[in-house]
Amino acid sequence: MKVTLNVWRQGGPSDSGAFQIYEVDDVSPDMSFLELFDVLNERLITKGEEPVAFDHDCREGICGSCSMMINGRAHGPERGTATCQLHMRKFEDGATITVEPWRAAAFPIIKDLCVDRSAFDRIIESGGYITAPTGTAQEANLTPVPKEVADAAMDAAACIGCGACVAACPNSAAQLFTAAKIEHLNLLPQGQPERWSRVVAMVDEMERFFGSCTNHGECESACPKEISIDFIALMNRDYIRAQFKQRRLTGQKS
Secondary structure (H helix, E strand, O other), rough: EEEEEEEOOOOOOOOOOEEEEEOOOOOOOOOOOHHHHHHHHHHHHHHOOOOOOOOOOOOOOOOOOOOOOOOOOEEEOOOOHHHHHHHHHOOOOOOOOEEEEOOOOOOEEEOOEEEOOHHHHHHOOOOOOOOOOOOOOOOHHHHOHHHHHHHHHHHHHOOOOHHHHHHHHOEOOOOHHHHHHHHHHHHHHHHHHHHHHHHHHHHHHHHHHHHHHOOOOHHHOOOOOOOOOOOHHHHHHHHHHHHHHHHHHHOOOO
């Protein structure tokens, strides 16, 4: 295969960027999209040119760092797939492929295809934890959890925090990410002690950086783990209930 890459190059956060065209031949259909960039970068280095900066880690669809907009779609044309697991056989021989970083104000560009997603970290730090006693772990079966609840919690916990939901959303909203990180704890017995404080803290922190959800549904379509927007509804329900509980505790009248 031979492909033409139209890649966004930007030297740093304060630099102006531009697209650069690269032609890559001898591409195996079995290569992953990141392996394609490995080949490109080896050739650039050989020629004494600056390689393209891009994020990667596990390359197994788990870490969430392989964030690229490929032909205008987060992670590329294959649904439910992270960039690292997207293979070149999904593209036609001779295709021109445009590759950009996430485009969201909350994810400033660091260099080329790398963005700063520390806003996600701040959401997690604000409430994404549980209170658990130290020492010997309890027998798991001592805390009964209905199967449908356990399944739903596992579905939410599948979020890898890649940011595709934000990149795909016209409003750059982070409700799907935040809802997944809240509800995989709120659904389980172990997450109940901080349930109400968690949802308020994490939603309020999210709203400091990201846009508002207007139910476009693009987040669900772009998510490599196909996390349902139903979790956003659950988060909104918990947030409203938490506000009423807070009013009762402080004696406020609605």
